[in-house]
Amino acid sequence: MTMSKDIDPIVMAVPAAPLSKRRKGSLAWLLNVRLAIGLAILLIMGLGSLILPFFATVDPSIQSSFMRNMPPSAAHWLGTNSLGQDIFWFLVFAIRNSLALGVLVACGVTLVATIVGLSAGYIGGRFERFVMLIVDTFITIPLLPILIILGALIRGNTSFFTVGIIIIIFGWAWDARTVRSMALSLREREFINMARFSGANTMQIIAREIFPYVSAYMVVGFINVVLFAINTEATLAVIGLSKVEVPTLGSIIFWALNYNALFTGQYVWLVAPIIATVTLFLGLFLTSTGFNQAFASKRGVS
């Protein structure tokens, strides 16, 4: 049965068609279901949370702006909470702040991880073993207890920005490990040697040979760090150890839990951020796996 399938002309023809399409240099190969859904979610939430705040009449982090505990209405789409804040606007600002923090941390982590990983991979020897020991230690040490201590020590005196820096300091290790293994495998690849023997200098090799190869992983890694950073800050905020006055996806849940939204029946206060978080995380995750899939199929073709 398998034999006949292999020589079936129709089956043979199917992979040939997208191949010729892809060669035209269009970006069509990038499209797959996951990526499309993921990007759509990110685009809507990202642009929405970026543009909407310009139309906000009141800063949602200020307490007692409105009547308390109002149900959803035309004026307050998701109602108001026990602190007299508009839940909808608090949520919009929360998504914006969380995303901004995630992108900031991801930039920092990518920078540190690339420097550490590349230097370890290319220098090698004792230096590499020492660096990898530190990296493995940082991966092994449970992050949350350290963050809890830090949170308890600097609580009240911290800015939202500092929280981001702290997450960078303790979050770069996993990525550094990936970059280093990539560097190791690239060092041995034929096409790099080929380029070198053809007379390309180091800058050209990095720009034309290594970067296209590495960029796919960098995009995926970057998105994963955004996920990690938003999650970590939110986790700290939920237990009250981040800057909870700043609206984030975690701090909104912190306030809801603190004011016993569950017992007082204020569903919206809790359910809205839960739905927003799940949607955002799903969007980020689908984008990252979608990219992975797209790049994998592209590599398979070329």
Added chain:
Amino acid sequence: MGVLRYVAKRIGLYLAVLFIGLTITFMLPRLMPINPVDGYIGQLQSRANGTLTSEAIAEMRTNLEQLYGLNGNVFTQYVSYLKRVVVDFDFGPSFTYYPQPVSAMILNALPWTLGLLLTATFIAWVLGNMVGLVAGYFHKKRAASILEFLGILLYPIPYYILAITLLLLLAYIFPVFPLSPTFPVGQMTPEKLGMIFYNSLLPGITLVLAGFGWNILSMKALAVATTEEPYVTYARLKGASNWTRMMRYVFRNALLPQVTALALSLGMVFNGALLTEMIFSYPGIGLIMRTAATGGDYNVLYGAITLSIIAVATAGLVIDLIYPLLDPRIRHK
């Protein structure tokens, strides 16, 4: 020979992790702009409505510094810290529950955390790998993508969202479980044990669900890759049944990276357990840490974090030492 070298290397890493971890814990409060002793004195003073004289405060400061090993230069402090922590497992008394020693508090909470964490991780790992194996082995079938979809849906959801959603669903909308569970202490009776088990179900389910998604996705990817290996084709041509191929050929080989991944992700699993305990008021290390963090009880925090580092590093070591038993290639190298 290969095994000895592997074990030696692994133990070396273990010691390094412990050393660096403990050093970070030691350095953290000293790099911070805030002095815990100042904080504590401030707390006492506000409780005494500022009636403390400056002599009394100075005396208290020397006492506290002695108690917490803050005198001498940084190096002597470091040596005595390591000795106290590693040799005596002594973190001094708790601020909040003075004079109860921190080590006793932590050792009381440890069985709770371990019980919940080990059970949940084990169930999540076994179930997740099974589902992932089926999804990966039959990846060309439509039904398999539904299984994978389950993983995609579960994996990116953070622990605290899972925990709160479960609480909302199973304790509020469908009141199957209590909203604020109680965990009886003291002499254990069958009823008490039943109650503990019942109240542990919700945090347990949270942890299982959280670990489940990741295991499905990574096992699926591994199983897909392994299914393409020539030895699986060989087994098929040889006439081995689907079941034999899936379990003995694909599963055994795809399992190895999963074991390594488990060892690497233990820290994260532990983080999740701590958080789940905090949200469900489950009386483990996580809850102790939360109470200590809000009350500024630094001794308890240091005890808990030191124990966390030791526990996670040791568990990783144990898994890595079991590894050669699973992978004959290391034994025969």
